[in-house]
Every structure is written in structure tokens, then in C-alpha cells.
Amino acid sequence: MSIRKETSVKIVVTCAVTEAHKKLLEKIAPGHTFVYVGDSIEGTGLSIPVERDVINDADVIIGNADPHLLKQAEKLKWLQLNSAGVGSYVDVVGKDVLLTNATGAYGVAVAEHMAAQLLMMMKRLPAYYDNQKVERWHDEGPVQSVFGAKVLVVGYGDIGATFGRILKGMGARITAVRRRLTKGLDGADAVATLDDLDSLLPQAQVVACVLPDTPETAGLFTKERLGKMKKHSWFINAGRGNVVDSDALCDAVATGRLAGAALDVTEPEPLPQGHRLWHTPGIYITPHVSGGLHLEYTHNRIIQIAARNLELFLAGKALEHEVDRQSGYGK
Ligand SMILES: NC(=O)C1=CN([C@@H]2O[C@H](COP(=O)(O)OP(=O)(O)OC[C@H]3O[C@@H](n4cnc5c(N)ncnc54)[C@H](O)[C@@H]3O)[C@@H](O)[C@H]2O)C=CC1
Numbered sequence: 001m002s003i004r005k006e007t008s009v010k011i012v013v014t015c016a017v018t019e020a021h022k023k024l025l026e027k028i029a030p031g032h033t034f035v036y037v038g039d040s041i042e043g044t045g046l047s048i049p050v051e052r053d054v055i056n057d058a059d060v061i062i063g064n065a066d067p068h069l070l071k072q073a074e075k076l077k078w079l080q081l082n083s084a085g086v087g088s089y090v091d092v093v094g095k096d097v098l099l100t101n102a103t104g105a106y107g108v109a110v111a112e113h114m115a116a117q118l119l120m121m122m123k124r125l126p127a128y129y130d131n132q133k134v135e136r137w138h139d140e141g142p143v144q145s146v147f148g149a150k151v152l153v154v155g156y157g158d159i160g161a162t163f164g165r166i167l168k169g170m171g172a173r174i175t176a177v178r179r180r181l182t183k184g185l186d187g188a189d190a191v192a193t194l195d196d197l198d199s200l201l202p203q204a205q206v207v208a209c210v211l212p213d214t215p216e217t218a219g220l221f222t223k224e225r226l227g228k229m230k231k232h233s234w235f236i237n238a239g240r241g242n243v244v245d246s247d248a249l250c251d252a253v254a255t256g257r258l259a260g261a262a263l264d265v266t267e268p269e270p271l272p273q274g275h276r277l278w279h280t281p282g283i284y285i286t287p288h289v290s291g292g293l294h295l296e297y298t299h300n301r302i303i304q305i306a307a308r309n310l311e312l313f314l315a316g317k318a319l320e321h322e323v324d325r326q327s328g329y330g331k
């Protein structure tokens with residue numbers, strides 16, 4: 001796509017921002033028009049609902065504006081998502097519009113969350129917390145360790161590699177599964193692709209999935225694949241919920257074939273009342289919060305990524321974190 005130097009643009013920011021974030025963005029683009037859709041991060045998610053007419057004449061949008069409204073943004077030249085996940089934006093945003101995501105913002109927050117969930121399960125912490133509530137002093141039995149464990153990280157990008165490095169620091173042996181083998185090991189002991197998945201699953205004590213939602217990854221963890229996992233191993237998913245067959249996961253945990261599973265993402269979201277995932281003992285759910293704005297570092301990184309790209313955009317240079325329209329995630 002040809003890029004030209006921009007002289008006067010309207011930048012609509014739909015992502016929550018602080019005063020410091022505004023200053024950072026405005027310093028990069030003096031003389032350009034900024035419209036902030038929301039001032040407060042209190043009580044909001046990452047994206048704030050946007051009125052249709054606000055984005056109609058936007059040249060640039062920073063934030064995950066409602067995909068349905070984006071169709072109306074006829075002047076749009078560039079959409080900077082505040083999420084790493086791209087989802088339906090690849091289909092909604094025309095090919096003549098630059099599309100970038102915020103991969104690189106979430107590694108710390110999501111990887112720490114996943115590590116916490118894994119240790120929580122391995123050390124039986126939920127049972128001890130339940131006992132505490134009824135003042136019960138009781139030994140819950142054998143625990144497991146990350147030390148020496150074979151950990152398969154499926155989706156070894158920003159989040160996956162951060163998780164891999166955390167666990168490697170604790171003595172785990174990491175096998176990374178990524179789309180291409182060309183990027184080097186990045187903290188992993190071995191690197192593989194999805195072609196190797198079926199042969200790797202029976203070897204791992206932990207399978208941690210942080211894949212983007214793409215046509216290739218949807219439904220990847222079928223009943224058969226979950227059945228290939230080592231007996232009494234652990235499953236974690238913080239990528240997207242549609243990557244795994246929830247019913248088959250519930251069966252695998254309920255029957256004790258898997259030791260447990262921790263999910264920060266489900267299909268659908270929010271998870272409806274009465275869904276099996278809520279009630280299967282050994283499955284631990286957090287409601288897609290690991291990468292939210294609760295960690296200031298993540299929020300700052302999202303805005304820094306947007307600010308760097310704004311600088312590049314105004315200078316007519318190629319942007320970072322451009323979404324690959326074919327694969328459906330970052331290039
Ligand atoms: N739970 C949460 O709050 C959050 C979840 N996410 C999810 O995590 C995903 C990953 O985020 P990042 O690590 O920032 O992205 P990234 O682009 O840095 O990493 C994606 C990784 O997945 C691999 N991958 C993609 N397609 C593949 C395929 N077909 N086979 C094998 N590997 C494949 C890539 O090689 C890459 O290593 C996002 O797309 C999003 O869905 C992201 C942020 C927060």
C-alpha cells in the first residue's frame with residue numbers, strides 16, 4: 001500500500017486514555033485534530049462505545065471501535081487496534097485501510113496470569129482457600145512442580161514467549177509451537193509448528209495455548225487432540241476460546257484424564273449461566289481479564305505502540321504491527 005506524508009488528519013481515540021497518554025499523542029501530532037471518545041478509564045473495558053457520527057469523518061482511529069460502525073468511516077486511512085487479537089476487523093476494514101494491532105502490549109500481563117493459574121492448580125491453592133473459609137486445617141496431598149516439567153506453548157509470540165521465559169526461569173523445558181520456524185528460539189528449548197502438534201501433545205505435562213483466532217486455529221483442540229495429551233497433564237488457554245472444544249475439555253477434566261484446566265478465554269463470552277465450563281470441578285475460569293487495563297504497564301504499552309505508529313503514519317513511513325490480511329494476525 002502506498003503511504004504519503006499526512007498534513008491534516010482527524011484522529012479519533014476510542015481507547016481509554018489518561019491525561020499523560022493524551023499529552024504523548026498530541027506531542028507527536030501538533031496541529032492535527034484529536035477527538036477522545038471517553039476521558040475516564042473507570043468502569044470501562046479497553047474500548048468505549050462510540051457514537052456513529054464521531055467516526056464518520058475520522059482519518060485515523062486508535063482503539064477497537066465497534067466493527068459495525070467502522071463500515072461508516074468512509075475517510076478512514078488507518079485503524080490502530082488496542083487489542084492484540086484482530087478477530088473480525090480483518091473482514092470489516094477495507095484492504096485500502098492500514099490495520100495495525102497492539103501485539104507487544106500484553107505479554108507481561110497475560111503470561112504472569114497464566115503462570116499464576118498454573119501454579120494455583122499445581123499447588124492445589126483453590127482447595128486450601130476453600131478450607132480456610134471453613135477454618136479447616138487439612139493437608140490436601142501431593143503437588144506438582146514446574147521445575148523439570150515439559151511445557152508446550154502453542155502460539156509463541158509476545159505472550160507465549162513471555163510465558164515460556166517465566167517458566168524456563170523456574171526450571172521448565174519449553175517447546176514452542178509457532179507458525180513459522182524462522183524466528184529463532186527466543187527462550188525455548190525447541191521450536192515446532194502445528195504439523196508437529198499431535199506428536200508433541202503426549203509428551204507435555206503442561207499445554208499452554210495463546211493462539212490468535214484465525215481460520216487455522218479455530219477448533220484446533222478437538223476431542224481427539226485433547227485425548228492425545230499426557231494423562232494428568234494441565235491445559236491453559238489465554239488466546240481465544242474457540243480454539244478448544246469446551247465440551248471435550250469438560251469431559252477430559254471431569255473424568256480425571258487431565259489434571260485440570262485454566263481458561264481466561266471461553267466460547268462464547270461472556271460465558272452464559274449454567275454452562276458446563278462454570279461447573280466442572282478442576283476447571284478454573286477468569287473472565288477474559290488477564291490482558292485488561294488492570295495493569296498500568298499494559299495500558300501504557302498500548303498507547304506507546306499507537307504513538308509510535310502515529311509518528312510513522314504522519315511521516316508517511318511503514319507502520320509497525322501491521323496485521324497480515326491473509327493469516328489474520330500480526331505480520
Ligand atoms: N486473554 C487476554 O486478555 C488476551 C488474549 N490475547 C490473545 O492472544 C493472542 C496472541 O497474542 P500475542 O502473543 O500478542 O500475538 P503474537 O502475534 O505476538 O503471537 C501469536 C503467535 O501465534 C502463532 N501462530 C499464529 N497462527 C498460528 C498457527 N496457525 N500455527 C501455529 N502458531 C500460530 C504465531 O506464530 C505467533 O507466535 C491474540 O491474538 C489474542 O487472541 C491477546 C491479548 C490479551
Ligand SMILES: O=C(O)C(=O)[C@H](O)COP(=O)(O)O
Nearest residue numbers: 046064082083084085291292
Ligand atoms: O488484545 C486482545 O486480544 C485481548 O484479548 C485483550 O484482552 C483486549 O481485548 P478486547 O477486550 O479489546 O477485545
